Amino acid sequence: MSTIPEARIPLWFKLAYTVFCAVLVPTYLIVYGPTNFLYFCDVALLxxxxxIWLESPLLASVPAVGILLPQALWVVDFLAAAVGIELTGLTAYMFDAKLPLFTRGLSFFHFWLPFVLAWLVWRLGYDRRAFAVWTVAAWVLLSICYFLMPPPPATHPNLPANINYVFGLSDAAAQSFMPGPLWFAMLLVGLPAIIFYPTHRLLLRYSGNRPAGSPG
Incomplete structure (x- = not known):
């Protein structure tokens, strides 16, 4: 009897996802620079x-905890903008004809990535350690962005500033309705409490509490 475990992620999907990343990473490096990969969504993508390749429940669960709810907002905002309704302006750049269509097309991964992560968790199982791992990772990323990356406005139109909104919700200027350190502290506490933990509970229910790695 063969002891080789059956792959839970089809090879064609692994290859397609890899090709997409192989195109996106060098393109983003050239257009936006390496600091763009500090964004939560880009960390989640990689x-x-x-x-996908390791078929790791933990590595699938960690980004799911971090971005499912924010990316759901991106999806809703994009669909609304596509029919002429402005909600948050989060996806307005996707419809800006001044931006290259190719890079905007690559950025469409924000739309399908949450569905891919939900599917991966369904196939591989949910690892309940994901909440703690992503929370610590998010604190590290937020600290790098706050202490080492530039505040808005960007000094170059393509270079990221205000990465992960550590200086406020606007990329045009830093928020001014509270001290900057207080805003940063609110992110450190609020993101785990309002976004990550509720997503963690949702994924526990979604996966039926079955052990990570059990057959889908």
């Missing part, structure tokens, strides 16, 4: 790549 973590999912590792999860």
């Amino acid at each position: 973590t999912a790549l590792a999860a």
Whole structure:
């Protein structure tokens, strides 16, 4: 009897996802620079790549905890903008004809990535350690962005500033209705409490509390 475990992620999907990342990474490096990969969504995209090849429940669960709810907002905002309704302006750049269509097309991964992560968790199982791992990772990323990356406005139209909104919700200027350190502290506490933990509970229910790695 063969002891080789059956792959839970089809090879064609692994290859397609890898090709997409192989195109996106060098393109983003050239257009936006390496600091663009400090964004939660980009970290999630590349973590999912590792999860797909390793078929790791933990690596699939970690980015799911971090971005499912924010990316759901991106999806809703994009669909609304597509029919002429402005909600948050979060996806307005996707419809800006001044931006290259190719890079905007690559950025469409924000739309399908949450569905891919949900599917990966369904296939591989949910690892309940994901909440703690992503929370610590988010604190590290937020600290780098706050202490080492530039505040808005960007000094170059393509270079990221205000990465992960550590200086406020606007990329035009830093928020001014509270001290900057207080805003940063609110992110450190609020993101785990309002976004990550509720997503963690949702994924526990979604996965039916079955052990990570059990058959889908």
